[in-house]
Amino acid sequence: MKKQRAALKKAFYSLHQLAILAILTDNNQEICNPANSAIV
Structure with missing residues (x-):
């Protein structure tokens, strides 16, 4: 029982x-996505 x-x-x-x-x-990803779309 202990092992379990x-x-x-x-x-x-x-x-x-x-x-x-x-x-x-x-x-x-949520933090990076706006930054990525702003750069592009």
């Missing part, structure tokens, strides 16, 4: 990291 819980924790942690990365890259 540890594996679940690890999975949740990596999912959490992925979600944060996705949000960060989304924000970066």
